[in-house]
Amino acid sequence: MLVDTGFPGGAREILAAAEARFGSGSRPEAIVLTHGHIDHSGNARVLADEWDTPIYVHRLESPFLNGKSAYPPADPTVGGALAFFARFLPRQSWDLGGRLRELQADKVPGAPGWRWLLTPGHSPGHICLFRESDRILLTGDVLLTVNMDSWNALMTRKCELARPPTPFTIDWSAARASLKELAGLRPNVIGAGHGIPMSDSDLPERLEHFANNCRTPRRGRYVGQPAHTNENGIVDLPPAPFDPVPFATAAALFCAGLALGAGYLDEKKFK
Numbered sequence: 001m002l003v004d005t006g007f008p009g010g011a012r013e014i015l016a017a018a019e020a021r022f023g024s025g026s027r028p029e030a031i032v033l034t035h036g037h038i039d040h041s042g043n044a045r046v047l048a049d050e051w052d053t054p055i056y057v058h059r060l061e062s063p064f065l066n067g068k069s070a071y072p073p074a075d076p077t078v079g080g081a082l083a084f085f086a087r088f089l090p091r092q093s094w095d096l097g098g099r100l101r102e103l104q105a106d107k108v109p110g111a112p113g114w115r116w117l118l119t120p121g122h123s124p125g126h127i128c129l130f131r132e133s134d135r136i137l138l139t140g141d142v143l144l145t146v147n148m149d150s151w152n153a154l155m156t157r158k159c160e161l162a163r164p165p166t167p168f169t170i171d172w173s174a175a176r177a178s179l180k181e182l183a184g185l186r187p188n189v190i191g192a193g194h195g196i197p198m199s200d201s202d203l204p205e206r207l208e209h210f211a212n213n214c215r216t217p218r219r220g221r222y223v224g225q226p227a228h229t230n231e232n233g234i235v236d237l238p239p240a241p242f243d244p245v246p247f248a249t250a251a252a253l254f255c256a257g258l259a260l261g262a263g264y265l266d267e268k269k270f271k
């Protein structure tokens with residue numbers, strides 16, 4: 001099984017890594033997506049075609065991957081490093097076509113010994129994967145091992161337990177409940193969608209402490225009220241908050257343009 005596929009453009013790298021690890025001509029039985037955001041589903045279609053493999057997602061995530069609905073819009077007003085960039089990203093609407101399948105209960109295709117659990121909050125049909133025998137937990141974006149709200153942590157890649165990527169998380173009370181459920185698994189190893197894997201001996205205790213004390217952002221579109229979605233996509237959204245940054249950026253560019261224009265004219269006059 002391959003879990004998640006990265007941003008578009010990474011297929012060659014994944015194919016080479018799979019071949020180096022499992023031998024040439026090998027292919028997974030299934031691609032399983034923790035959720036459909038573009039940094040997780042970006043190469044799913046290309047790889048599925050190359051390997052002739054189905055792509056599995058949860059039923060509640062499928063409308064955002066079969067062309068029925070766009071994801072709820074990102075919230076750039078929530079604050080932090082990632083939120084700053086979120087306002088410049090296009091809204092994702094994506095169709096993985098006939099390769100898409102819904103996960104069936106209590107079964108991870110191509111991976112005996114693993115189970116999946118529904119962990120909504122970051123996205124509606126987000127799942128995590130867990131193997132009881134060695135307590136390995138793959139958390140997608142519901143729990144990270146790098147703090148994407150911090151400019152400093154993004155540069156240094158400092159390893160720490162961190163909440164889901166804030167601008168793309170659409171239901172904070174569900175996200176907190178999902179974190180507590182993960183803590184109850186007492187994992188020995190955590191592999192997250194962002195950040196390097198963690199396997200410290202006190203990881204179960206640290207995760208429990210983190211889940212009980214994790215703060216939601218102070219403000220933001222989805223903090224007080226979640227986005228509601230169902231099998232067909234978006235049902236309703238909290239109102240969009242005012243975002244001053246595009247206006248401030250436009251004003252700054254306008255002023256810079258004026259200054260450059262004036263400088264240019266002055267120079268011509270001088271000559």
Ligand SMILES: [Zn+2]
Nearest residue numbers: 037122141168
């Ligand atoms: Zn995500």
Ligand SMILES: [Zn+2]
Nearest residue numbers: 037039141193
């Ligand atoms: Zn992600």
